[in-house]
Amino acid sequence: MSQGKLKPEELARITYQPPAKSWTDPTVEFRKGVICYGAVPETLNYLDLPHAKKWQPTDQDWKLPPDWKKIIFEGMRDRLMRFRSFKVFMDICVRCGACADKCHFYIGSGDPKNMPVLRAELLRSVYRRQFTKAGKIMGAMVGARDLDEKVLKEWFYYFYQCTECRRCSVFCPYGIDTAEITMMGRELLNLLGLSIEWINTPLANCFRTGNHLGIQPHGFKDSVEFAVDELAELTGIKVKAPINEKGHEILFVAPSADYFAQPHYFTLLGYLALFHEIGLDYTLSTFASEGGNFGLFHSNEMMKRLNAKIYSEAKRLDVKWILGGECGHMWRVLHQYMDTMNGPADFLQVPKSSLTGTVFANAASTKMVHISEFTADLIRHNKIQLDPSRNNHWNATFHDSCNPARCMGLFDEPRYVLQQVMKNFHEMPEDTIREQTFCCGSGSGLGTDENIESRMRGGLPRANAVKYVRDTKEVNLLVCMCAIDKATLPPLLEYWTPGVEVAGLHELVGNALIMKGENERLTDLRGTPITKPLENKQDAA
Amino acid sequence: MNLHELITARRSAIRVKWQKLILESYPANARDFFQNRKAHFQNPVGAALENQTATLLEALCLGLESVNDQALVEDWIKIRAVQNFTPAQALNFIPLLKLTLRETLGSDIHTEQLSLQMQNLETRLDGLLLTAFDRYMVAREKLYEIQAGEWRRQSYLALRMKTVCNGETSIAGEKES
Ligand code: SF4
Numbered sequence: 001m002s003q004g005k006l007k008p009e010e011l012a013r014i015t016y017q018p019p020a021k022s023w024t025d026p027t028v029e030f031r032k033g034v035i036c037y038g039a040v041p042e043t044l045n046y047l048d049l050p051h052a053k054k055w056q057p058t059d060q061d062w063k064l065p066p067d068w069k070k071i072i073f074e075g076m077r078d079r080l081m082r083f084r085s086f087k088v089f090m091d092i093c094v095r096c097g098a099c100a101d102k103c104h105f106y107i108g109s110g111d112p113k114n115m116p117v118l119r120a121e122l123l124r125s126v127y128r129r130q131f132t133k134a135g136k137i138m139g140a141m142v143g144a145r146d147l148d149e150k151v152l153k154e155w156f157y158y159f160y161q162c163t164e165c166r167r168c169s170v171f172c173p174y175g176i177d178t179a180e181i182t183m184m185g186r187e188l189l190n191l192l193g194l195s196i197e198w199i200n201t202p203l204a205n206c207f208r209t210g211n212h213l214g215i216q217p218h219g220f221k222d223s224v225e226f227a228v229d230e231l232a233e234l235t236g237i238k239v240k241a242p243i244n245e246k247g248h249e250i251l252f253v254a255p256s257a258d259y260f261a262q263p264h265y266f267t268l269l270g271y272l273a274l275f276h277e278i279g280l281d282y283t284l285s286t287f288a289s290e291g292g293n294f295g296l297f298h299s300n301e302m303m304k305r306l307n308a309k310i311y312s313e314a315k316r317l318d319v320k321w322i323l324g325g326e327c328g329h330m331w332r333v334l335h336q337y338m339d340t341m342n343g344p345a346d347f348l349q350v351p352k353s354s355l356t357g358t359v360f361a362n363a364a365s366t367k368m369v370h371i372s373e374f375t376a377d378l379i380r381h382n383k384i385q386l387d388p389s390r391n392n393h394w395n396a397t398f399h400d401s402c403n404p405a406r407c408m409g410l411f412d413e414p415r416y417v418l419q420q421v422m423k424n425f426h427e428m429p430e431d432t433i434r435e436q437t438f439c440c441g442s443g444s445g446l447g448t449d450e451n452i453e454s455r456m457r458g459g460l461p462r463a464n465a466v467k468y469v470r471d472t473k474e475v476n477l478l479v480c481m482c483a484i485d486k487a488t489l490p491p492l493l494e495y496w497t498p499g500v501e502v503a504g505l506h507e508l509v510g511n512a513l514i515m516k517g518e519n520e521r522l523t524d525l526r527g528t529p530i531t532k533p534l535e536n537k538q539d540a541a
Numbered sequence: 542m543n544l545h546e547l548i549t550a551r552r553s554a555i556r557v558k559w560q561k562l563i564l565e566s567y568p569a570n571a572r573d574f575f576q577n578r579k580a581h582f583q584n585p586v587g588a589a590l591e592n593q594t595a596t597l598l599e600a601l602c603l604g605l606e607s608v609n610d611q612a613l614v615e616d617w618i619k620i621r622a623v624q625n626f627t628p629a630q631a632l633n634f635i636p637l638l639k640l641t642l643r644e645t646l647g648s649d650i651h652t653e654q655l656s657l658q659m660q661n662l663e664t665r666l667d668g669l670l671l672t673a674f675d676r677y678m679v680a681r682e683k684l685y686e687i688q689a690g691e692w693r694r695q696s697y698l699a700l701r702m703k704t705v706c707n708g709e710t711s712i713a714g715e716k717e718s
Pocket residue numbers: 102103104105114115116119161162163164165166167168169178179182
């Protein structure tokens with residue numbers, strides 16, 4: 001029947017239905033608003049990465065080298081040998097479906113290939129075909145697929161629609177971590193020069209200057225001095241912030257966004273105020289001027305290359321241990337990989353707070369402590385004076401950033417600190433926080449503007465829980481401990497939950513901190529007058 | 542029986558059928574998930590569908606006149622606006638309601654008075670469709686605004702880096718960020 005013969009309502013119904021497709025059909029449509037730009041040749045060349053070319057995912061022709069399949073298969077073989085987890089994850093999934101509805105991208109879009117089990121199956125089907133007897137003989141009957149250009153494009157589409165947040169892994173009875181499968185998928189694509197610009201430019205910057213923003217040493221120094229001056233204006237106290245000085249007890253490493261971006265910068269002011277007040281013996285480093293590591297979103301080798309500077313600077317500057325700031329993915333690298341990649345750091349000592357005597361035995365191996373643990377310990381031992389009423393204009397909830405939560409189990413320390421530095425705090429629903437926390441939808445190098453639509457739907461489950469506490473508890477602030485969150489949650493909330501702002505934990509610490517000899521604080525660290533006290537509200541729990 | 546009473550009496554059948562039609566725009570697994578996974582925070586799309594269809598039908602039963610059209614479509618439109626749909630697909634839930642009403646109540650609309658009421662209702666739903674279109678445009682414009690805001694943030698960052706690193710003390714554009 002031709003469409004001309006349809007009644008209007010029938011026509012409406014027909015245009016409404018997408019064509020029914022089997023999951024094995026790899027065709028994907030690269031739409032604007034959904035996909036990130038391809039990496040440019042300059043950055044790939046700078047990083048000595050292969051097959052650099054001018055290319056966009058929306059192009060028909062991906063300019064693949066003639067032997068591209070061989071490159072992928074060899075790459076897969078090599079990784080199956082080197083990474084036992086990859087081999088195990090390829091073999092043991094029983095398709096129980098426990099992970100299926102746990103991914104924020106699936107929850108927000110309904111696209112079945114965003115179910116973690118199917119995302120992994122995109123790679124696994126090719127693995128079966130190429131590397132298992134059953135797949136070689138029985139093919140599609142056992143879920144095996146041949147690799148072709150469409151499959152390759154499908155990999156790119158879906159491996160850059162996974163934020164490597166690991167939520168799915170919490171629910172898998174076998175502990176399969178789809179984030180690691182995504183990492184392998186991205187590594188394989190890299191072999192053909194297929195990566196995204198938003199990851200590769202920060203990588204190239206970081207390789208050149210030590211930080212993603214490409215700030216050179218003198219610029220880093222100027223930015224710290226600028227912050228010191230601004231803090232002096234706000235508090236009346238000129239703090240010291242040593243840079244590249246040898247022989248201090250501690251090397252402090254934060255994400256570079258803290259030095260420039262908003263609202264990150266207010267967290268930097270918080271760190272500086274705190275360190276001054278407790279007389280911390282520390283130095284910053286212009287080379288280890290980035291805690292974040294976009295190498296994690298690219299490849300094992302790149303992550304190792306960029307991470308090496310942290311121990312190397314700790315050694316050069318002759319410190320005893322390392323303190324790390326509010327970054328998310330940085331902690332996945334530091335906590336889970338640094339020790340084996342670039343350690344053991346035998347030249348460092350097991351971290352011990354000289355103020356409280358607490359030994360951070362959890363960091364005995366990496367020698368690196370998370371600032372929320374450090375600050376929680378200070379407060380526990382009454383080492384700082386706090387005036388929580390200075391945060392009375394905020395009514396906060398806490399977003400567990402994926403990596404500190406699921407890669408470190410850091411749940412209670414930030415909450416403890418938060419509840420000491422402010423009075424108005426409310427949790428989001430329990431199935432959306434702690435280890436079950438929902439991703440911002442923009443992690444793992446996807447926090448750029450060209451894929452904004454995809455970010456909004458990926459972030460829907462997070463924003464929806466924020467909306468709930470906004471509407472029921474009048475929450476107006478979302479606190480988090482991650483530089484990517486601080487950049488990507490504000491636009492997410494602007495779309496779904498207007499009226500809620502985003503701040504770092506140590507911004508609130510800095511607001512509440514009573515500094516010896518300070519001027520009367522008339523504003524918070526943002527320069528907002530402290531004038532609108534809310535009624536004190538706190539969850540009973 | 543007038544049309545409102547008729548709709549009220551058949552409300553749950555209308556709702557089930559209408560939701561089913563709306564869900565046809567999603568792949569099969571997602572239909573089950575959106576419809577059957579009841580936990581609100583684990584399934585915000587399903588929850589919005591449930592909520593929005595319920596309030597809209599409720600409004601129909603009451604006669605639609607006294608309600609705020611925007612609130613009837615807002616949540617659902619915001620979701621549809623970021624789910625890869627064309628504008629027509631995103632807004633189709635209102636034509637689908639008309640279709641559902643006609644298919645469910647068609648055989649009961651046998652008096653002139655009822656058919657007149659039905660015509661009025663359909664005109665009213667056309668008005669709602671226009672409101673929905675407005676809200677869809679607002680949502681899409683918001684997306685572009687956010688995208689532009691991201692560019693602004695990036696250039697602000699570059700500017701701030703440049704200014705701070707040159708030792709200047711005031712930062713042009715700071716208020717904007
Ligand atoms: S790691 Fe996160 S984004 Fe990736 S599949 Fe699992 S839940 Fe989805």
